[in-house]
Amino acid sequence: MSRVDYIVRRLLLAIPTVLVIVTLLFFIVRVIPGDAAVAALGENATEEALAALRGQYGLDRPLAVQYFDYMGGLLTGDLGVSLATRRPVGTLLAANYVYTLDLMLGSLVVAILLGVPSGIYTAVNRGRISDGAVRILSLLGISTPPFYLGVLLLLLFSVQLGWFPVLGAGKLSDPLQRLHYLILPSITGGIGIASYLTRVTRSSMLNVLGEDYLRTAVSKGVRPRVITYKHALRNALIPVVTVIGIYVTVLIGNAVLIEIVFSRPGYGRLLVGAVLARDYYIVQSVMAVFAIVVVVVNLLVDLAYVFIDPRVRYA
């Protein structure tokens, strides 16, 4: 199979996965107990008002009809209406995605900036006290739930020191303010993943450092720094890319929890609010967006191999 065939095949395989996910979500969300119309209008709503609402949004039609209507709508970019707010789901998603994307990218940047260098450092200084210290710190990072880390950072840097704002996400139009609001949440979301990255980079570096071609480089008299950073690091990064693919789900999960801690707008707050309000279309749409992000990122990671590692076979 050629490289192009492989890429096309992978792209085509992602389509049924996404369809299955969207379909499953549609039906699972409708099994949620409780009446969406009652949730939207309140317990005291009259029977006529409830019937009118159901009629208006097609909730009184058979499930199969609703399903095909929904899938048809997706093709034209119509994601349905939020029953609780009566606003189009598409509008709500468009208004909120920036905050969650900011947070996820910010967390990823923190994770890479912290995790990869400390992984290299511990591999090169293997067995020294500093290696042990970083290993224990990374274990601590993995074990601290993000919402708790967020609370601790909030207490120290916002409440005690006053360096960062306590709540919210800042004005979108003001990039500096947005960044200022983003720093603590990103550190919160990134530290756990940085800890995993440290471990993976460390063991991957240790494996690569033992390979024949590096021993050849050493015997040829290449300087140790060049060996570490040019030869070893490049090859050690291959598993690291995979880890980023695996931990995109963690990035998302963390983002949902962190938005609640820092009262940031975004998909996490939207989702949790919608679950409590039984706002069907919001729940299924936010879940679908997250699932699609995971599918796409994993696809990109697979495709990235094709370019990073010449040894990859297209099977």
Added chain:
Amino acid sequence: MTTATAQSATSGTGPRRKGPAAKLLRNNLARIGLCGISFMVLVAIFGPMVMPNDPFDQNLFNRLQPPSGEFLLGTDQYGRDVLSRVIMGTRYSILIGFTAAASAFILGTALGIFSGYLGGRADQLMVEAVNIMMVFPGILLGILIVAVLGSSFVNLIVTITFILVPRFIRVSRGLAISLKERDFVMAAQALGQNRARVMAKHILPNLVSEVLVMATLWTSTAILAEAGLSFLGLGIQPPLPSWGGMIRDGIDIIQRAPWLSVYPGLAILVTVLSLNLVGDGVRDAIDPRISN
């Protein structure tokens, strides 16, 4: 059972015992983890009998008292003793976390062995189902299932089991597939042993230790999932205390009463860290290839 005989053969050779359990106990970090976990389990079992106050007892005269001799970890908005609530929360967290991890271990290992060893259409379907479930971040899967089932104590266990099962299936299926090709399994098949017997006598005993390593690490995932769901208001419902729920309740008044969130979180941290220390130690003891 080739691995077991190999281990017993080497265990008598040196002056120090070399079994995995002995190796685990020589690992200092794992020992610390074992102490931490034992402590939390003891608190879960006996804590509610010796806790200083009733965790449900509201007293408006004692609202938001900072930690003191009378209330070691302070009181909350309703004047309830935070220490007693953290202790009571330990019972729920440990019970839910351990039960969910154990159920997922049993269910996932069984399904993984069936799927991997028997192969065929059912196996393909299983792989697809696992892949789809793993697309969702654990906490989102949890949110979805709790929304459908409702957030009772039993439903939380079911939900967290559901979050963990695909991971166990993936690991045990992979191991079962590699064992299937090994000589001793082929020999058993050639001798005419039926498939159920091969799975029970030859596949299961040879993969169970590796899956058990993951079970230790994923018990911490289970505890984190419970805390996360309760933090989002979808887990254990008030007035029952849960660590995650207590953190959430404290956030709104964090500037005035930081102790409300800090101490329950510390309990989560100690539990999860201990489990991870033990998990790392068990992994190093069982599989020396992984430890660097």
